[in-house]
Structure formats: structure tokens, C-alpha cells
Amino acid sequence: MTEIRTIHGIPGSGLLGRGRQAKTQAAYIPYLSMTAGEMRLAILQEQSKILAAAYPDQPEFKQAETMLSNALHAGVSTGFHISGSIQNGYLKAIAREVQKAVRQQKPASKIGIIGRSSLAKGIHIGEVIPVTDRLQKCLKDAGANPAKVMNCYSAAKIEEILNNGIEKSGHHVLYKNLKTSDNLPTDVRTKRLFHLSGIEGLAVAGDLDKSLMNDWVELAILRANTAGGVGAIGSREASLILGKRVGIGEPISVTVLAIATLIGAALGGAASLLKELRSKKAYAMSEARGFGTSAFSGNPEDWDESKLPDESNNDNLLLLGAGLAAYLIFSE
Numbered sequence: 001m002t003e004i005r006t007i008h009g010i011p012g013s014g015l016l017g018r019g020r021q022a023k024t025q026a027a028y029i030p031y032l033s034m035t036a037g038e039m040r041l042a043i044l045q046e047q048s049k050i051l052a053a054a055y056p057d058q059p060e061f062k063q064a065e066t067m068l069s070n071a072l073h074a075g076v077s078t079g080f081h082i083s084g085s086i087q088n089g090y091l092k093a094i095a096r097e098v099q100k101a102v103r104q105q106k107p108a109s110k111i112g113i114i115g116r117s118s119l120a121k122g123i124h125i126g127e128v129i130p131v132t133d134r135l136q137k138c139l140k141d142a143g144a145n146p147a148k149v150m151n152c153y154s155a156a157k158i159e160e161i162l163n164n165g166i167e168k169s170g171h172h173v174l175y176k177n178l179k180t181s182d183n184l185p186t187d188v189r190t191k192r193l194f195h196l197s198g199i200e201g202l203a204v205a206g207d208l209d210k211s212l213m214n215d216w217v218e219l220a221i222l223r224a225n226t227a228g229g230v231g232a233i234g235s236r237e238a239s240l241i242l243g244k245r246v247g248i249g250e251p252i253s254v255t256v257l258a259i260a261t262l263i264g265a266a267l268g269g270a271a272s273l274l275k276e277l278r279s280k281k282a283y284a285m286s287e288a289r290g291f292g293t294s295a296f297s298g299n300p301e302d303w304d305e306s307k308l309p310d311e312s313n314n315d316n317l318l319l320l321g322a323g324l325a326a327y328l329i330f331s332e
Contacts, residue, residue: 023227024050026167029216030123031108032159033116033134036209037076037101038123039108041068043215044097050223054232060088067094075122076101110207111155114138131156154280155207161276162206162216168269170220170235171262172291173198174298177218177236187302188243194288194296201288205277224266229258243303256300263297270296 027046031039045068052061067082082095107113115134116123135156142148173195178184184192203213218234226232230241242259244252271292277284290296 024053024223026163026220026223028163030131030134030159031206031208031212032111032114032155034108034123035077035101035105035113035119036108036212037104038072039212040104040215041072041076041097041101043212043219044068044094045072046219047222048094050219050226051232054226060090063088064091064094067091068098071098071101073122075120077105077119078122108208108212109155111151114141114152114155131160157280158206158277161273161280162202165269165273165276166202166216167220167223169266169273170217170224171238171259171266172270172297173217174221174235174242174259174263175239176214177234178239179236182236182240185243185303187304188239188298191296191298191302194290195298198285198288198291198296201285201291204287205281205284224262225259228262230255230262239298242298242300244300260300263299267292267294267297 024046027042029039029042034042045065048061048065048068051058052065055061071082076098082098086092086095105119113119115137135152138152138156139149142152175188175192176195176199178188178192180189199214199217200210202208202217203210206213221235221238222232224230225234225238230238233241238259241252241255244256274285274292285291288296
């Protein structure tokens with residue numbers, strides 16, 4: 001096992017300590033009123049907010065949060081451009097995402113964009129049009145068509161359910177971004193497929209693209225890891241720590257326990273999320289058999305058959321610390 005105690009000049013114990021202090025409140029993602037590009041930027045804005053709280057001495061994260069807020073507020077669908085020279089790697093990646101969002105103008109949800117008069121006016125995550133108001137706009141457009149009216153009610157409720165449930169259940173699909181090249185034991189390989197089916201099921205329930213749902217769940221995992229004392233890391237990194245592939249400063253047993261605790265907490269959130277989704281859509285989560293059960297969850301015991309990776313591969317297995325935090329979402 002490779003033990004990493006210092007990364008980019010930050011002691012591992014300091015990494016975990018900062019995480020515990022960096023508790024951020026999740027913002028409501030009004031995806032029914034957003035383009036695919038805007039939803040992606042909203043998720044990245046939340047990621048940057050978490051990293052800014054965890055690493056206040058690294059200004060690029062706060063700058064990224066401001067850059068993304070400005071882009072969303074101005075309206076990326078009008079051809080928003082970032083001016084000036086950008087040298088920092090994280091900010092360069094953010095700038096590229098903003099420019100991609102300009103081209104991604106299809107609705108984030110297959111239902112279409114509701115409750116918003118014009119994309120040109122932009123959208124501010126901190127000033128979301130209440131879901132009840134957007135529902136009324138949807139109903140007005142539906143007219144006397146019963147099917148369209150029911151779709152309006154269902155879509156609005158599911159948006160609320162997902163916003164409440166994803167943040168509470170992210171660690172239930174912790175293995176979703178593991179790679180086959182990570183030399184996974186049998187139980188982990190099997191559960192990785194379960195967790196991918198969970199992402200697909202959530203995407204179908206919300207009529208969202210699977211990649212956007214994956215990003216959203218990854219954000220929830222990052223937030224929980226940061227606040228839960230694991231560190232500002234994503235799902236793949238936390239999964240490999242659970243398997244004792246690498247340590248990040250604290251005794252690895254402490255970190256594994258923290259991750260296992262988050263997985264346990266997510267189980268209840270996942271079961272509740274499944275119940276609520278199925279109350280609105282009979283077929284919801286049919287792709288994810290076992291979702292919301294302990295057998296579906298990750299577990300340190302899943303890794304009992306694992307073989308340690310070659311030393312030459314260790315740098316590729318885990319990317320930790322503030323200097324590599326940009327990897328959390330950009331690499332997926």
C-alpha cells in the first residue's frame with residue numbers, strides 16, 4: 001500500500017482537517033429551466049464553492065466560482081465570452097467548460113425548458129424561480145391536454161425529489177467511476193455495474209442525460225467526502241481508499257471508517273429516494289435492481305480479494321490534494 005502524507009505541500013492531516021471545516025450548503029439545481037450547458041456549469045460552480053471552502057489559500061477556486069456565477073447570470077446561450085489571459089490550469093479548464101456550454105443549448109431535461117421566458121436573460125443559481133411558479137408556466141403551456149398537465153406535475157415533483165435525494169444518497173453509488181484498469185476484485189467489479197445502473201436509473205427518472213446525472217452525483221460525493229472528514233476527493237479516489245489501495249495522511253483505518261460511515265448514511269437516503277421516485281413514476285429505477293439495499297452499497301469487504309497495483313501505476317490510481325482537485329469532475 002502506498003501512503004501519501006504530503007501532496008503539493010499540504011500535509012495529509014491538514015487536508016482532512018480542512019475538509020471537516022468546509023461544510024457547504026447544497027444549491028437547488030433547477031434543471032427543468034436550464035440548458036444542458038447551464039446545468040453542467042451550475043454543477044461546476046458548486047464544485048468550485050466546495051474547493052474554495054476547503055482551500056481558502058488557493059484563490060483559483062473562488063475565482064472559478066465567481067467566473068461560473070457570472071457566466072450563468074449573463075446567459076451563456078447568448079455567446080458569453082471570457083476575456084483576458086488565464087494562466088492557472090483549473091481556471092483554464094473552467095473557461096473551456098464555459099465556452100462548451102455556449103454550444104450546449106439543448107434543454108437539460110428531455111421534457112424541455114419550462115418556467116423561463118428567455119435563455120438570453122441567464123439564470124442565477126442563488127436566485128432560482130420557485131418551482132411552484134415554474135409549474136404554473138408549464139401548466140399554462142399545457143393548456144387542456146391532460147397528458148401534458150400530468151407531465152408538468154410529475155416533472156416538477158421529481159425535480160424536487162432529486163434535489164433533495166441526490167445529496168443524501170451519493171455514496172450509495174460510490175464505485176460508479178472506477179475503471180477496469182484499477183485491477184478490481186470480483187465483488188467490486190460487480191457492484192461497479194450496479195452503481196452505473198443506479199446512475200442510469202436516476203437519469204431516466206429525471207429525463208436527464210446520463211453524463212449530467214453522473215456529474216451531479218459526483219458533486220454530492222465530493223461535498224459529503226469533504227464535510228465528512230475524508231477530504232476534498234471524488235468517488236473513484238474514495239473507492240480506492242476504501243480498498244486500502246492508498247492512504248491520505250490519517251491512519252488509513254480512520255479514513256476507511258469515515259468513508260464506510262458515509263456509505264451507511266447514504267443507504268437510508270437511497271431507499272427514501274427510490275420510494276419517492278416510484279411514487280411518481282411506476283417504472284422509476286427499474287434499471288437499478290437492488291438500489292436502496294445494503295447489498296447494493298459499497299463495503300470494505302468488497303476488496304478482500306484485491307491485489308495491490310504495481311508501484312509504477314500508483315500515480316495514476318489516486319489523484320489527491322488541492323493541486324489535483326480539478327480532476328474530480330473534469331476527468332470523468
